[in-house]
Amino acid sequence: MASRIVIGTSRAQVFSETADVALSGGSGAAKMLIKTINQAKRILRIVFGFTLLVLGVAMFVTPGPGWLTVLLGLGVLAAEFVWARRLLDRLKQEGARLRDTVFPRRAA
Numbered sequence: 001m002a003s004r005i006v007i008g009t010s011r012a013q014v015f016s017e018t019a020d021v022a023l024s025g026g027s028g029a030a031k032m033l034i035k036t037i038n039q040a041k042r043i044l045r046i047v048f049g050f051t052l053l054v055l056g057v058a059m060f061v062t063p064g065p066g067w068l069t070v071l072l073g074l075g076v077l078a079a080e081f082v083w084a085r086r087l088l089d090r091l092k093q094e095g096a097r098l099r100d101t102v103f104p105r106r107a108a
Contacts, residue, residue: 045076
């Protein structure tokens with residue numbers, strides 16, 4: 001049951017050989033239904049991610065966990081977009097750098 005990752009697409013678009021075999025043997029209507037459901041799920045993930053991102057930015061000026069919401073939004077979008085994954089990785093690196101600056105590790 002080997003899996004393959006399609007180069008040039010997001011990390012969320014991983015196809016297994018068993019899914020390919022299952023889709024190739026079905027009828028045209030079943031294939032179209034599965035494709036439509038997958039596209040709807042993808043659109044909902046994208047809308048949900050951008051909604052979290054916008055709400056997080058709004059929470060910078062209003063009470064609420066702005067940074068946490070922005071990071072959650074980027075986490076959802078990182079499954080679909082490479083730019084979101086890179087930005088999330090960059091924020092993690094900067095957060096670790098800031099943590100090490102504020103709380104330096106003591107030698108044992």
